[in-house]
Amino acid sequence: SLHNSGLSGHNIKIGIMDTGFDTSHVAFARMRSENRILTTRNFLDGGNDVMGVPGGQRRHGTEVLSVIGGFDEGNLIGTAFGASFVLAKTESLTAEIQAEEDYWVAASEWMESLGVDIISSSLGYIDWYDTTQLNGHTAIITQAADIANQLGVVVVNCAGNEGGNIHWRKVVPPADGDSVIAVGAVNTDGFVSYFSSQGPTADGRIKPDFCALGEQDRVAASDNGGYGFDNGTSFAAPLLAGGIALLLEEHPLWRISDILANLKRASSITNHPNNAQGWGIPNFVNAINMEPYSPQRSLLIITPQPARDSVVFNMIFSSASTAILTVYDLSGAKVQEWDETATEPSTVIKVWDGRNRSNDKVASGIYICVFRVGDNNIRQKLAYFSR
Numbered sequence: 001s002l003h004n005s006g007l008s009g010h011n012i013k014i015g016i017m018d019t020g021f022d023t024s025h026v027a028f029a030r031m032r033s034e035n036r037i038l039t040t041r042n043f044l045d046g047g048n049d050v051m052g053v054p055g056g057q058r059r060h061g062t063e064v065l066s067v068i069g070g071f072d073e074g075n076l077i078g079t080a081f082g083a084s085f086v087l088a089k090t091e092s093l094t095a096e097i098q099a100e101e102d103y104w105v106a107a108s109e110w111m112e113s114l115g116v117d118i119i120s121s122s123l124g125y126i127d128w129y130d131t132t133q134l135n136g137h138t139a140i141i142t143q144a145a146d147i148a149n150q151l152g153v154v155v156v157n158c159a160g161n162e163g164g165n166i167h168w169r170k171v172v173p174p175a176d177g178d179s180v181i182a183v184g185a186v187n188t189d190g191f192v193s194y195f196s197s198q199g200p201t202a203d204g205r206i207k208p209d210f211c212a213l214g215e216q217d218r219v220a221a222s223d224n225g226g227y228g229f230d231n232g233t234s235f236a237a238p239l240l241a242g243g244i245a246l247l248l249e250e251h252p253l254w255r256i257s258d259i260l261a262n263l264k265r266a267s268s269i270t271n272h273p274n275n276a277q278g279w280g281i282p283n284f285v286n287a288i289n290m291e292p293y294s295p296q297r298s299l300l301i302i303t304p305q306p307a308r309d310s311v312v313f314n315m316i317f318s319s320a321s322t323a324i325l326t327v328y329d330l331s332g333a334k335v336q337e338w339d340e341t342a343t344e345p346s347t348v349i350k351v352w353d354g355r356n357r358s359n360d361k362v363a364s365g366i367y368i369c370v371f372r373v374g375d376n377n378i379r380q381k382l383a384y385f386s387r
Helices: 026-033 056-069 100-113 140-150 233-250 254-266 284-288
Strands: 013-018 039-043 084-089 118-121 154-158 181-186 210-212 216-218 227-230 298-302 312-319 321-328 333-343 346-352 364-374 376-385
Touching: 013 056, 013 100, 013 233, 026 039, 026 056, 026 216, 026 233, 056 084, 056 216, 056 233, 084 100, 118 140, 118 181, 118 233, 140 154, 154 233, 181 233, 181 284, 210 233, 233 254, 233 284, 254 284, 298 364, 298 376, 312 321, 312 333, 312 364, 333 346
Parallel strands: 013 084, 013 118, 039 084, 118 154, 154 181, 181 210
Antiparallel strands: 216 227, 298 312, 312 346, 321 333, 321 364, 364 376
């Protein structure tokens, strides 16, 4: 229904880290022709080649990418087939090692620096953790996911396929993060898959957050250039992440809290969440037609995006209050800051000439703008080009 209404994820940037990607597959022909593979990076081997040679290494990543971004009418249409993608190869098939977690962290930092809106990850690590550490702040990968979220990136991760593992059963990091949208698997009848990892977290929170189809998902097959079917929460996660891309395309000012709250309100067991399926299966048609969860709130709108030389900050105050607007570079250093006051609900406009607190022109790059008003910290990314 949302595709028929014209939504496809257009102008939404999605980062995916996985085993590699056969981007030559016909499922990605439209993506290639429209130059929507923005950039790639191989954290495993170095360089930018994420395809590698034909074989098993790139199978999983190819399937995951096809579920969210593929388009071959009559064979497969991904949930966000019109989105743009940043692809990272971080996962090895030969061994499960801690370096892979480090690659994931590095890839998430890289993706955030490029301005992705969503990270869709179908990876997770348990070999060097135990279930008592699933508290949302112990696992390194979970900490990295939470940082990305704080910087404005929606992080969607598979819940994991440990439901049948008597030694674990629980969600896999980073799905234990309180800001990470963890996705479990259901079959075509809507029943939870036996393998789908469950909650609660070690500190008692419900996980997963939602479920999506994770059995008999239609995928692009990298070994023969055709199509097939596969099972796992690895495919439930990109299905749902693509739906979130459609929400952001329709509602670009929605915050992560709006997305999460409205999906919970629009899901199949919204009033009775549990640790097998979270809030259930979201109805994105219902979610997209909802009002923001906190409609009376202050906002920060930055124009133009990207900005060249000068930037206009539109600070929308929902009530009389004082606020601080701060610009940070990606290292976290404070670049510029202003104090603003509104005596009534209003919009205060600030034009920035791109100079720092020492009155020097700043370099081109990605900056983080934080609008602090009352108890709210509103974050927006700014792409700035200096002449």
